[in-house]
Amino acid sequence: xxxxxxxxxxxxxxxxxxxxxxxxxxxxxxxxxxxxxxxxxxxxxxxxxxxxxxxxxxxxxxxxxxxxxxxxxxxxxxxxxxxxxxxxxxxxxxxxxxxxxxxxxxxxxxxxxxxxxxxxxxx
Numbered sequence: 001x002x003x004x005x006x007x008x009x010x011x012x013x014x015x016x017x018x019x020x021x022x023x024x025x026x027x028x029x030x031x032x033x034x035x036x037x038x039x040x041x042x043x044x045x046x047x048x049x050x051x052x053x054x055x056x057x058x059x060x061x062x063x064x065x066x067x068x069x070x071x072x073x074x075x076x077x078x079x080x081x082x083x084x085x086x087x088x089x090x091x092x093x094x095x096x097x098x099x100x101x102x103x104x105x106x107x108x109x110x111x112x113x114x115x116x117x118x119x120x121x122x123x
Contacts, residue, residue: 005085007083008021008082009081010083011079015079018065018066018069019068019083020063021066022063023059023062024062026064037057038055039055040054040055041085043103043104044102045104045105045106046104046121051105053068054067071105085103086105086106107121107122108120108121108122
């Protein structure tokens, strides 16, 4: 079963103001922003906690602004880290994988260790 994912390397502005992503990035995710400028995305972090992310579509620029500062609070997130939003289908037995899809959010930092690149998940 294929898992959909979007990712973005973070900038200082993403960390201090709001996460800016292209509207095209959300094409594989079930988000209702056609004609509607505001929508919410709910995602679960690595600890299982659910987070609501209010989003605002800037149609003229093709950008979605995601309010995620509450999520970042207490995390050592830096410019250059990468945020990943995964859509993981979960078969609930009913056969409708879209309706039971779970979104997961992770912020990772690439670390070079003994000549190898590894990804550390920031909790």
